[in-house]
Amino acid sequence: MAYQKVFKRYELKYMLTKEQKDKVVRALQPYMSIDQYGKTTIRNIYFDTPDYILARHSIVKPDFKEKLRVRSYTQVSSDEKVFVELKRKFDHVVYKRRVAIAEKAAMEWTTGAKAYGHQDGRTNQLCSEINYFLDYYKDLQPVMFLSYDREAYKMRPGLDDQDFRVTFDENVLCRDHDMSLCSEAYGTPILESGKVLMELKCSGGIPLWMVSILSEEKLYKTSFSKYGTAYTQLVIPEMAEAAAASVLQRQAAGETEAETAEKRSPHTAPEVRKRAFRQRMFPHWTGFMQAAGKTA
Numbered sequence: 062m063a064y065q066k067v068f069k070r071y072e073l074k075y076m077l078t079k080e081q082k083d084k085v086v087r088a089l090q091p092y093m094s095i096d097q098y099g100k101t102t103i104r105n106i107y108f109d110t111p112d113y114i115l116a117r118h119s120i121v122k123p124d125f126k127e128k129l130r131v132r133s134y135t136q137v138s139s140d141e142k143v144f145v146e147l148k149r150k151f152d153h154v155v156y157k158r159r160v161a162i163a164e165k166a167a168m169e170w171t172t173g174a175k176a177y178g179h180q181d182g183r184t185n186q187l188c189s190e191i192n193y194f195l196d197y198y199k200d201l202q203p204v205m206f207l208s209y210d211r212e213a214y215k216m217r218p219g220l221d222d223q224d225f226r227v228t229f230d231e232n233v234l235c236r237d238h239d240m241s242l243c244s245e246a247y248g249t250p251i252l253e254s255g256k257v258l259m260e261l262k263c264s265g266g267i268p269l270w271m272v273s274i275l276s277e278e279k280l281y282k283t284s285f286s287k288y289g290t291a292y293t294q295l296v297i298p299e300m301a302e303a304a305a306a307s308v309l310q311r312q313a314a315g316e317t318e319a320e321t322a323e324k325r326s327p328h329t330a331p332e333v334r335k336r337a338f339r340q341r342m343f344p345h346w347t348g349f350m351q352a353a354g355k356t357a
Contacts, residue, residue, distance in 0.1 A: 066187060068157040070224070073261040075280045082229055082257040086214075088274045093214040093227060098134060100212050104242045106131045107205040107288050108171055110198055116292040125151045128288060129194055129201065131167045132159075133242040139165040143242055147191050158187045164242055171195065172202065205291055208246035209233040209258075225271075226262040233258065235291035237299075251290045258285060 077085065108129045109115045119126045127149040137143060145167050146159040162170070162177065170177040173195065178188025195201060209230040216223050236248035252258065259280075261267060267275075274280075 064159075064161055066159055068155065068159075070155055070262050070264045071153065072155050073263075073267070073282050074285050075259040075261075075275075076283050076285065077229075077257045077259050077280065079231075079255055079257055081278055081280065082259065084278055085227075085259065085274060085280075086212075086229075088277075089214055089227060092217060092220060092268070092270060094217055096213045096215045096226075098213065100210065101134045102136075102246050103209055103211050104133045104136070104246060105207045106168075106203045106240050106242065107207065108201045109204045110200050111202065113204065113292060113296060114198070116204075116289060116296070119286055120289045120293060122284060125149070127194070129171065129191070130288075131164075131171060131203075131242065133164070136245065137164050137242050139163065139243060143167050145171060145191060147194055158190055160185070160187050160191065168203075203240040204237060205288060205296075206236045206238075206240055206248065207233070207287055207291055208235075208248065209287070222263070222268045224262075224264050225268060227271075228260045228262070230258040230260070230287075233287060235287075235295055237295055249291075249295055251287065251294055258287075 108131075115126075115128055119128070127147065130146050130148070131143055132146055133141075133143040140163050142161045143164045144159045144161055146157060148158075149156045160178075166175070166177060169175040170191075176192075178185045178192055210232045212229045212231075214227045216225055231252070233250065233252045234246060234248035235251055261271065
C-alpha cells in the first residue's frame with residue numbers, strides 16, 4: 062500500500078474541552094469527513110540520548126528541533142509494518158521523513174543493532190537522513206512510549222485545500238518502560254482530565270471557514286509537545302536525584318562546573334544540526350544574513 066513519505070507543513074495546536082471538540086466536529090461536517098483510518102490508537106516510541114539532550118533542547122522552544130520515533134497506528138506484531146520517522150521543526154515549519162518497515166527491523170535499526178537502507182550498493186535518501194541522525198547522536202536509545210486515541214478528518218472530495226487536515230487526540234498516555242509497539246497502550250496521563258488536543262495541519266493558510274469556527278468558539282493557538290510534556294512530568298522528577306549525584310561525581314574527579322555544563326549542553330549538538338539543516342534546505346541563507354549584517 063502506497064504511503065506519503067515526505068511532509069512539509071504547518072501544525073497548529075489548540076487545547077479544547079470535550080464540549081468544544083463536539084461543537085468543532087459538528088461545524089466541520091459540511092467541509093470534512095473522518096479519514097479512512099477512522100478512530101485509531103497511535104503508539105510511538107521516542108529515542109533520545111541517556112541524558113535526554115533532544116527533550117531538553119525541545120522544551121526551551123527553540124527555532125529548530127528534531128526527534129526520532131517509531132510509530133504504529135495499531136498494536137502490531139514483530140513482522141508488521143511500522144513507520145520510522147524523523148521529524149524536524151524549523152522556523153515554525155514541520156518537515157517529516159518516514160520509512161515503513163517491519164517492527165522488528167525498525168527497532169534493530171534505530172537501536173543500532175542492525176543497519177538498514179543499503180540496497181544493491183545504493184542508499185535510500187530517506188534512510189540516509191535517518192542513518193546520519195543515528196550516527197550523529199550515537200548513543201540513542203528508546204526512552205519514551207507515547208500513545209493516544211486519534212480522530213482524524215480530511216477534506217471532502219471536490220473542495221479546495223485538499224491537504225488540510227484536523228486531528229483530535231485524547232487519552233494521551235506515557236511510560237518509560239515496556240518499549241514495544243507490540244504491547245498494550247497504557248501509562249501515565251499527560252493531559253488534564255476532559256481535555257482534547259486539536260491539531261490543524263496545512264501547507265499554507267487555514268481555510269476561512271475554519272478561521273470562523275476558531276473565532277466563534279474563541280479557540281487560541283497554544284504550544285504543546287507530547288514528548289516534551291511527558292519528559293517534564295515523568296522523567297525530570299526521576300532524573301533530579303541522579304543528575305545531582307552525577308555532577309558531584311564529576312566535580313569530585315576534578316571537572317570544573319564549566320566543563321560539566323559544556324560536556325552535555327542541551328543546545329550544542331542541536332545548534333550544529335540546525336546550521337547544517339538550514340544550509341541544506343536554504344543554501345542562500347548565509348549570504349543573505351551576511352548581507353543583512355547578521356550572524357548566520
